[in-house]
Amino acid sequence: MNSFTDWLPTLMIFLPLLGSLLLLVTPKTFRDEVAGFIAALTLGAGLAIWRGGGSDLFRWDWIPPLGITYSVQLGGVSLALALVTALMSFIAILYAARRIPNPGPMLSLILAMETGLIGIFAAQDLMLFYVFFEDALIPALLMLAIYGKSGRMAALTKFAAYTLFGSLLMLVSIIGVKTLGGSPSFAMTDLKQNLVTDSAQTWLYLGFLTAMAVKLPLWPLHAWLPDFHEQNHDSGVPDVMGTLYKVGGYGIFTFAIPLFPDASLELRPILMGLAAFTALYAAWIAFRQTDWKRLLAYAGLSHMGFVALGVFSLNETAVIGAMYLLAFQNLYTGALFLSVGMLQERIGSLDTRVGGVMTQAGALGGLTMALWFASIAVPGMAGFIGEFSILLGAYQVSPWLAFIAGITTIAAAAYALTAFQTTFWQARPAGSVTLRDLVHTEWLILGIPLAVLVLFGVYSTPALNLMQPAVRAVLTALGGN
Amino acid sequence: MVPTTSYLALSGILFALGMIGVLTRRTAIMVFLSVELMLNAANIALVAFARSWGDPTGQTAVFIVMTLAAAEVAIGLAIIVAIFRKRETTNVDDLAALKG
Amino acid sequence: MERGADPxxxxxxxxxxxxxxxxVALGIGIVAVLASALLGxxxxxRAKLMAYESGNDPEGGGVGTGQRFPVHFYLVAMLFIIFDIETAFxxxxxVAYQKLxxxxxxxxxxxVLLLLVGYVYILKKKVLEWA
Amino acid sequence: MLQPPDVSLTPLLPVLIVLAGAISSTLLGFWVQRRTLTFINIGAVTLSALSLGLLWNRAASAFGGSLQADNAALLLAFVILTGTLMTLLVTLDTAWRARVSFPEFDAMLMYAVTGCLLIAFSGDLIVMLIGLEIMSLSGYVLATLQGSRRAEESGLKYFLLGAAGSAVLIYGIAFVYGATGSLNYAAIAEKTSVLNPENTAILVGGALLMLCGFGFKVALAPFHQWTPDVYGGAPTSVSLFLSTVVKVAAFAGMLRVFGGALENAPGWHSVLAVLIAATLIVGNLAALRQTNFKRMLAYSAVAHTGFLAMALLGTPQVGGAALTYYLLVYTLMTAAALAIVAALQRSEEGFSLLDMRGLYYRHPAYAVALAVCLASLAGLPPFAGFFGKYLVFQAAYQNGYAWISILAALTSVAALVYYLRPAMLLFMPDRTPAREYSLGQRTPTTLTVALGVVGVTALGLLPNIWYSWVANPAIWTLLVGR
Amino acid sequence: MPDLIATLLISLLKAVLVVLGLLTTFAYMTLIERRLLGRMQLRPGPNRVGPMGLLQPAADAIKSIFKEDLTVTLADKLVYTLAPILAIGMALTAFGGIPAGPAGSLFGENPWVYNLDAGILALLALTSMGVYGIFLGGWASGSKYPMLGALRSSAQMISYELGMGLSLLGLLMIVGTTSFQGIVGWQAQNGVLLLFQALGFALFLISSFAEVNRTPFDLPEAEQEIVAGYLTEYSAIKWALFQMAEYVNMITASAVMATLFFGGWKGPQVLNAVIPGISDWPIVWLVAKIAFFLFLFIWVRGTLPRLRYDQLMRFGWKLILPLALANTVMTAAFLAFRGAGGLWFLGVLSLAGLLALLVMSDRVRVLWNQPTVRRPESEAVRAGGD
Structure with a gap:
């Protein structure tokens, strides 16, 4: 492999950050274009890596005395997630540029956060992972701070407190993994050869899990999520990034399972139970929401319960499904947040009971409905493949839990369709202003994710081919099922 | 020859008295005097130990400590006087502009 | 050389x-005060026991009532403490000079140079002026 | 005819240069303006820092080992001088407004730095004590110098508690001397490795008393009560100095004494661990409740004391490196944050958290810089504060104090919240009129802030810039000298 | 053990003797002083009580004991009573350490009450304690004038104490011991220290005048300025005790000067040629020298006017203190650089310094004479600011 491809992941990680800094000095008139261009370039870099079949591990000793390395690799699951991130960031930028009056800081922050997110996926060193993990937090917080609503301070505090509570415990675990295992560095390659054993492993796993459970999120560490989404800017752009930031499932898959194999087997029933409960509980709560943002937040939570169920089951099919779902739920949940943003722009509210939107804004309604179908796992959409695989895999491990999770899909249909119906179909109150339908880039913003969802719902082979070897590699390390 | 422990007991008592003074007295001057008491307790301990080791280092240390005490007196009194001239009180409890 | 005592x-x-x-010295003082107290x-x-203020009725006064006096005296006190400690050093x-x-x-x-720094400082600060 | 005495003054060079600056401030103040003095002092501090390079790796010592210019001392001195430089730069701008613009201010500052350096260079308890007292006494004056009610009050509190702390410390020194018969670090370390039982009690007592004394100086709970009042009540540039340089020096002393001389002494580790736990809890939780930014930073300084002290729980080899790394980072970020406060505040009370709302739209550069400092203080990567925290966690962890690490991690959550809240407020759009000084940006302050922010970022991205200097374990095994 | 008790009893006896001797001297000092002053001022002085007024002291003593002892209402009773006792106690104790002859020369006993290695230091410490007596006395009176007087006196005494302490440093460097016996012995061998420390002696002499509150430094009792200073509220025996302390201090100061600079209890060695051993006669020489200094005290009182307070303080701080330091440095430098040479050159230097000072006295006088105009407070604060 030539040196350029070696550098490609690094380029993909830091290109957005450069762009973000560049935006600070860009004149106002070009700002949107520059941001879009950078995001597109990042996506292009990602696609280039995909074409090359993923990148090799790139390792550079960052801080030798501490054993912290800069190890990055994009391939398999991480590449898929990075691609989705790049795509959704691009779309978020498109919408932000159109929708937000003074988008400068927002665009910068989206790009900065993109760096953090891609970094999270690319990191193959625990410390580096932690660094990116925290880095992605700051832009998210700033977006909330700058563009949020009146109650943002409380939401922000809650969000930060939960995340950091978890991540600091994770940090202690990380230190523990290296110190107790006696590994020379924090790079995954070294850590895997120096596993911690016995009860210490369980404790460290728990520390790690706390962070990931917050970020999944998993009941009972999810309380920050609805507030976070509700208080964010109406356009839904920060929510897209927030959705992308739900990297808990990935973290457990890439780091926790290989590093704590015994512990993850030991704790499997409890964790699967929690996951299934989260899925069902979130669906139930979502059903009662009358605010689109909160509803979507709980819907996302419910999906994350699924992802967690898949990951914790340690079953190959389920894990692949989980990763698949994780990747693609970003697309539809993100797109749905944007559609909600468009809706809000038109009717000035996020209420699910405005009624009659469909008659005046058919295209918005139609695309939104299609995205909801993806969300509730209608066959032919990418979401279906994910959820189905998870249930299939989980059933082999624990039929009852799979059954509980299965109920969730029905519940999902219920809450999604109810809300959709009250918003778009029901009779429209008299005296409302007329609504504009989708215009210009809005078509692209909702259309591209939908297209991708349909594409991978129908023709899933490329994505599965990408993920399967990675998942298998992780799970074989467990020593079979 | 008086045993070292007696000196230590004396210094311990002085130190304890100073400590009690610091903790219970409310006038700046009295707190300050209690601190001086503690310093002298330390001096006694130093001299006693110096004698028991037959080593003059401890005695030179006493010299230093005395100087420190003097410097503390100078600066401490300056601060106390400055405050007293402004508000006619040196009661520590009355100083509450900076509350926790 | 000394009587009744080994070195x-x-x-x-x-x-x-x-x-x-x-x-003995303190005793003399005490005896004198006691003698006067007994014999005098x-x-x-009331007038005899009043504090003396040039024939006027005394105002204020009394121990510990926070009588004010020029801040200069504090300065002298502090300077004394500092310089006296220097002397002590x-x-x-x-005493050991010739051996060292x-x-x-x-x-x-x-x-002495360090001492002079402080001295010049207080000199320039006009602490040593009484006007 | 007269041979100069055989005393090598080279190891003293950095101290002497700073002392020369102090003395020149004392005397020249009658003839030249204070700004000129400050420039002279900046020059002196820079020269002193350069002379550190001259002494590097020479392991020089003077006065029979009472003064050690070993690499540990040089590194600590470098941190001290950095903090001093930043303080001096800030005072160029703000001293006039803070009504402390007289030569005595500079003189006291430089005397304090002389003391700080002496602590770092100390080779026995007496030199350490002298340095500590020079530093503390100058500190009391600095805190009071403004002459306002608030400053005087803070000065008195600082003085009374500081003096009590010194007394306890000296009593501890007396006991350590009693147990070992020496005041020299090396001799103490030698004696403490083999102790007969009756002396052990005295030694433990002495170590604990010294710990309490140092606890006062570095503001370990429950000896921290003076900190918020003093840092909050003193002029901001003084708070800056006290919370960086003075604290660094006090920690240098702790490192010398506990990491070196008393390393093998029993008992103090566990007590220190308990104190640290208390400090972490008290400092972080109290900071959470503050509404004044300066006061919040004061409590955060208490909390940071807890983190810093964790390094002392590690072995000197690991802990010394961690502590020194963290100290520089701590100095940079705290100084930069307080420099911004000093530049923007309307009164010396600093500003309330709510005043910071929307600062980004009025002073974008300062706001971003402040946010970076806060993020670094909070320990968010990639800023250097993170690696500082990481290193001390690791140091404590490796030496068997996992529970402290976990507690520190948990209390850090509170820390992150109270740091991030103002950081976020900075960026919240705000229509109300500005409540800070509108003519903030001036070259020296900007320079200080830039130094802090660039330093924090650079050390975060490439910690090796500084860490490779401090990481050599050989430096810290010789904390006591030969 | 009985041996020990005997030693202590003898010490007690000596202490009582010293105290009684001092008190008698004090009593007759007052008479002599008044007579001498009278003579200087061309008037007879007290001459009614007894032949030549010789019973005057006894009359005074009886009077002060039988007078009414007042304690003003607002006074702090305990401190008010203790202050004069402290003053006289310290003054008397200080004298006990001065040797009056060689060891064992007083009927087989030592002609001193105690002999500490830190002789000079102990003496200086004791005389410093005298300040407490004065200050506490003024403070405890609970009245304005005594308070101010006490402050002034204390400030004066501590200021000159510095000069006094520092002016001895050169002497100590030369001799290398603080024990009186050692110093006397050194002088017997090398010549009296006055020869080598003329400047130091001059400074010590002046400081001593100020320390014991004698003219021209008798501000503490300057009746014209602040009533009677710290003594205002004192009467009867307590007042007498303060007076007593002052005179005893004067005697002590004379004795110290005699011991440190004039060869102490030893007479001039040259006289040994006339009467062998005369220079070693105990007590005689010391008494003679003390008498000389006492006369000097009185003589000065009859000659010089009193200084103003600001002049006094400036004189102490601006002249005595730096000169004492200079003397120290000069001696130190001489000792360090002299090589094998003798001390005589130091004597010349010292004397030259003293003479130079006298010659330049008009220039030097500016230091303390000219009142400086005090700047307004605000201006002083701003000075040097930017």
Whole structure:
């Protein structure tokens, strides 16, 4: 492999950050274009890596005395997630540029956060992972701070407190993994050869899990999520990034399972139970929401319960499904947040009971409905493949839990369709202003994710081919099922 | 020859008295005097130990400590006087502009 | 040379002598005060016991009532403390001076120079002026 | 005819240069303006820092080992001088407004730095004590110098508690001397490795008393009560100095004494661990409740004391490196944050958290810089504060104090919240009129802030810039000298 | 053990003797002083009580004991009573350490009450304690004038104490011991220290005048300025005790000067040629020298006017203190650089310094004479600011 491809992941990680800094000095008139261009370039870099079949591990000793390395690799699951991130960031930028009056800081922050997110996926060193993990937090917080609503301070505090509570415990675990295992560095390659054993492993796993459970999120560490989404800017752009930031499932898959194999087997029933409960509980709560943002937040939570169920089951099919779902739920949940943003722009509210939107804004309604179908796992959409695989895999491990999770899909249909119906179909109150339908880039913003969802719902082979070897590699390390 | 422990007991008592003074007295001057008491307790301990080791280092240390005490007196009194001239009180409890 | 004391105990004896001297000296004062208290007449009146203020009725006064006086006196007190401590440092050096030459010479010069810094400072600050 | 005495003054060079600056401030103040003095002092501090390079790896010592210019001392001195430089730069701008613009201010500052350096260079307890007292006494004056009610009050509190702390410390020194018969670090370390039982009690007592004394100086709970009042009540540039340089020096002393001389002494580790736990809890939780930014930073300084002290729980080899790394980072970020406060505040009370709302739209550069400092203080990567925290966690962890690490991690959550809240407020759009000084940006302050922010970022991205200097374990095994 | 008790009893006896001797001297000092002053001022002085007024002291003593002892209402009773006792106690104790002859020369006993190695230091410490007596006395009176007087006196005494302490440093460097016996012995061998420390002696002499509150430094009792200073509220025996302390201090100061600079209890060695051993006669020489200094005290009182307070303080701080330091440095430098040479050159230097000072006295006088105009407070604060 030539040196350029070696550098490609690094380029993909830091290109957005450069762009973000560049935006600070860009004149106002070009700002949107520059941001879009950078995001597109990042996506292009990602696609280039995909074409090359993923990148090799790139390792550079960052801080030798501490054993912290800069190890990055994009391939398999991480590449898929990075691609989705790049795509959704691009779309978020498109919408932000159109929708937000003074988008400068927002665009910068989206790009900065993109760096953090891609970094999270690319990191193959625990410390580096932690660094990116925290880095992605700051832009998210700033977006909330700058563009949020009146109650943002409380939401922000809650969000930060939960995340950091978890991540600091994770940090202690990380230190523990290296110190107790006696590994020379924090790079995954070294850590895997120096596993911690016995009860210490369980404790460290728990520390790690706390962070990931917050970020999944998993009941009972999810309380920050609805507030976070509700208080964010109406356009839904920060929510897209927030959705992308739900990297808990990935973290457990890439780091926790290989590093704590015994512990993850030991704790499997409890964790699967929690996951299934989260899925069902979130669906139930979502059903009662009358605010689109909160509803979507709980819907996302419910999906994350699924992802967690898949990951914790340690079953190959389920894990692949989980990763698949994780990747693609970003697309539809993100797109749905944007559609909600468009809706809000038109009717000035996020209420699910405005009624009659469909008659005046058919295209918005139609695309939104299609995205909801993806969300509730209608066959032919990418979401279906994910959820189905998870249930299939989980059933082999624990039929009852799979059954509980299965109920969730029905519940999902219920809450999604109810809300959709009250918003778009029901009779429209008299005296409302007329609504504009989708215009210009809005078509692209909702259309591209939908297209991708349909594409991978129908023709899933490329994505599965990408993920399967990675998942298998992780799970074989467990020593079979 | 008086045993070292007696000196230590004396210094311990002085130190304890100073400590009690610091903790219970409310006038700046009295707190300050209690601190001086503690310093002298330390001096006694130093001299006693110096004698028991037959080593003059401890005695030179006493010299230093005395100087420190003097410097503390100078600066401490300056601060106390400055405050007293402004508000006619040196009661520590009355100083509450900076509350926790 | 000393009577009734081996060299080992001589300092202790001398300190005992010192205490005796101190007690006798203080005793004289106490005896005198007591004698006067016993022998002197006691015909106090209110006017007699008033504090003296050039014939006027005294205002204020009394111990611990926070009488104000020029801040200069505080300054003198502080300067005294500082310089006196310096002197205290100088005494051992002076006594051992001839044994410690040349080190002691540089030591002394440095010491005096530092002292001078402070002295010049207070001089320029006009602490030593009484106007 | 007269031979100069055989005393090598080279190891003293950095101290002497700073002392020369102090003395020149004392005397020249009558003839030249204070700004000129400050420039002279900046020059002196820079020279002193350069002379550190001259002494590097020479392991020089003077006065029979009472003064050690070993690499540990040089590194600590470098941190001290950095903090001093930043303080001096800030005072160029703000001293006039803070009504402390007289030569005495500079003189006291430089005397304090002389003391700080002496602590770092100390080779026995007496030199350490002298340095500590020079530093503390100058500190009391600095805190009071403004002459306002608030400053005087803070000065008195600082003085009374500081003096009590010194007394306890000296009593501890007396006991350590009693147990070992020496005041020299090396001799103490030698004696403490083999102790007969009756002396052990005295030694433990002495170590604990010294710990309490140092606890006062570095503001370990429950000896921290003076900190918020003093840092909050003193002029901001003084708070800056006290919370960086003075604290660094006090920690240098702790490192010398506990990491070196008393390393093998029993008992103090566990007590220190308990104190640290208390400090972490008290400092972080109290900071959470503050509404004044300066006061919040004061409590955060208490909390940071807890983190810093964790390094002392590690072995000297690991802990010394961690502590020194963290100290520089701590100095940079705290100084930069307080420099911004000093530049923007309307009164010396600093500003309330709510005043910071929307600062980004009025002073974008300062706001971003402040946010970076806060993020670094909070320990968010990639800023250097993170690696500082990481290193001390690791140091404590490796030496068997996992529970402290976990507690520190948990209390850090509170820390992150109270740091991030103002950081976020900075960026919240705000229509109300500005409540800070509008003519903030001036070259020296900007320079200080830039130094802090660039330093924090650079050390975060490439910690090796500084860490490779401090990481050599050989430096810290010789904390006591030969 | 009986041996020890005997030693202590003898010490007690000596202490009582010293105290009685001092008190008698004090009593007759007052008479002599008044007579001498009278003579200087061309008037007879007290001459009614007894032949030549010789019973005057006894009359005074009886009077002060039988007078009414007042304690003003607002006074702090305990401190008010203790202050004069402290003053006289310290003054008397200080004298006990001065040797009056060689060891064992007083009927087989030592002609001193105690002999500490730190002789000079102990003496200085004791005389410093005298300040407490004065200050506490003024403070405890609970009245304005005594308070101010006490402050002034204390400030004066501590200021000159510095000069006094520092002016001895050169002497100590030369001799290398603080024990009186050692110093006397050194002088017997090398010549009296006055020869080598003329400047130091001059400074010590002046400081001593200020320390014991004698003219021209008798501000503490300057009746014209602040009533009677710290003594205002004192009467009867307590007042007498303060007076007593002052005179005893004067005697002590004379004795110290005699011991440190004039060879102490030893007479001039040259007289040994006339009467062998005369220079070693105990007590005689010391008494003679003390008498000389006492006369000097009185003589000065009859000659010089009193200084103003600001002049006094400036004189102490601006002249005595730096000169004492200079003397120290000069001696130190001389000792360090002299090589094998003798001390005589130091004597010349010292004397030259003293003479130079006298010659330049008009220039030097500016230091303390000219009142400086005090700047307004605000201006002083701003000075040097930017």
């Amino acid at each position: 080992e105990r001589r300092p202790t004896i001398e300190y005992a002598n010192f205490v005796i001297m101190l007690l 007449p006691k015909k106090a009146s 100088f005494y051992p050096l002076a 030459i040349p080190f002691a010479f540089f030591e002394a010069i440095t010491f």
